[in-house]
Amino acid sequence: MVTDGSKARVDSAGWPICELCPARLNRVKHTRPHGPGRACSPRCKNPPSISSSAHIARATPSRSHRQKAPSIGRFTAAQPAVSIAPPPPPIWQSLQQQGWKQLVSSRRSRALCRSWLELANEDCLSEWEIKRGGYYQHDTTKSLICSHRDDQRVRLRSSADSTARQLLHESSIDATLLDLTAIKLLRSDSGAGEQSIHFDITQYDLAIQCFTVLFYLTDTTSTAVPTVPLADLRDTFTEGEKHPSATAKAKLTDARLHTERVSAGDAMIINCACPHKGKANPDDGRRYVLFLLFYPKRASKPDTEEQRYPMGVVR
Numbered sequence: 524m525v526t527d528g529s530k531a532r533v534d535s536a537g538w539p540i541c542e543l544c545p546a547r548l549n550r551v552k553h554t555r556p557h558g559p560g561r562a563c564s565p566r567c568k569n570p571p572s573i574s575s576s577a578h579i580a581r582a583t584p585s586r587s588h589r590q591k592a593p594s595i596g597r598f599t600a601a602q603p604a605v606s607i608a609p610p611p612p613p614i615w616q617s618l619q620q621q622g623w624k625q626l627v628s629s630r631r632s633r634a635l636c637r638s639w640l641e642l643a644n645e646d647c648l649s650e651w652e653i654k655r656g657g658y659y660q661h662d663t664t665k666s667l668i669c670s671h672r673d674d675q676r677v678r679l680r681s682s683a684d685s686t687a688r689q690l691l692h693e694s695s696i697d698a699t700l701l702d703l704t705a706i707k708l709l710r711s712d713s714g715a716g717e718q719s720i721h722f723d724i725t726q727y728d729l730a731i732q733c734f735t736v737l738f739y740l741t742d743t744t745s746t747a748v749p750t751v752p753l754a755d756l757r758d759t760f761t762e763g764e765k766h767p768s769a770t771a772k773a774k775l776t777d778a779r780l781h782t783e784r785v786s787a788g789d790a791m792i793i794n795c796a797c798p799h800k801g802k803a804n805p806d807d808g809r810r811y812v813l814f815l816l817f818y819p820k821r822a823s824k825p826d827t828e829e830q831r832y833p834m835g836v837v838r
Contacts (some may be wrong), residue, residue, distance in 0.1 A: 618694045622753030622797030628788030636788045640740040647672045657715035661708040687736040701817040705827040709812040711804040718801035721830040727760045733795035733818045739785045740811035747780040747800045
């Protein structure tokens with residue numbers, strides 16, 4: 524290979540060659556076909572070590588127009604990227620896993636709750652029964668003296684039944700296998716209505732197959748439910764007069780119960796093997812809740828007036 528100062532580089536046969544590699548220029552595609560500085564394509568694969576700044580400049584490919592220089596405020600390769608942690612998962616995953624599910628109101632549920640609230644405020648409902656915790660309960664199976672209001676009661680019972688079954692179906696519960704055992708109106712004055720944590724059914728084998736549906740007729744605080752998954756609450760449900768262990772009771776402290784503000788028309792589904800408690804009415808006005816309980820058709824009808832209290836009862 525021969526070079527001659529600023530003249531083009533040639534090989535031993537006298538053929539001009541690339542200034543960056545031994546390739547003959549007549550055999551390759553080159554960028555500068557005439558004059559000094561002739562070289563093959565910038566994709567030259569075998570560039571030699573070049574000391575001159577001119578050769579270095581030619582050996583360095585230009586920046587593609589698609590590449591952008593890092594702008595101010597962007598992270599460069601020397602700066603570690605900040606990883607943003609994903610949001611925490613909701614404390615409830617599903618009715619089957621958690622044992623309860625809070626449901627936002629729909630047009631149908633809001634209309635249902637408005638109609639029940641209208642009926643609940645009528646004087647024709649005169650058989651309110653006070654319960655432990657200072658709240659009042661009215662059985663909706665009883666006929667009313669006023670025929671107009673009694674027709675309304677019958678229609679609302681049917682509508683509440685069908686709406687609750689729809690919510691169960693949307694929560695992957697086959698409501699066709701369930702019978703309705705009770706629809707009751709619950710009323711709490713301001714500051715009253717605190718219930719001890721309890722199960723709505725007293726036998727576990729039956730309770731795990733039963734579901735309570737609550738419709739909130741007024742804006743209020745929801746029923747308090749555990750954040751512990753339902754499968755981990757089995758030891759809190761004892762039989763007979765046996766009390767849960769201290770470890771089991773620790774799962775049911777107020778710090779491990781979830782409650783939130785709800786609006787009229789919102790609903791909650793609770794598996795009857797899931798312990799829960801009614802919070803005292805925090806508002807100035809009366810609170811109204813509609814209670815429904817469903818049980819499997821093949822089972823005996825449960826007594827909704829009996830509950831199991833794993834933490835004992837405050838009298």
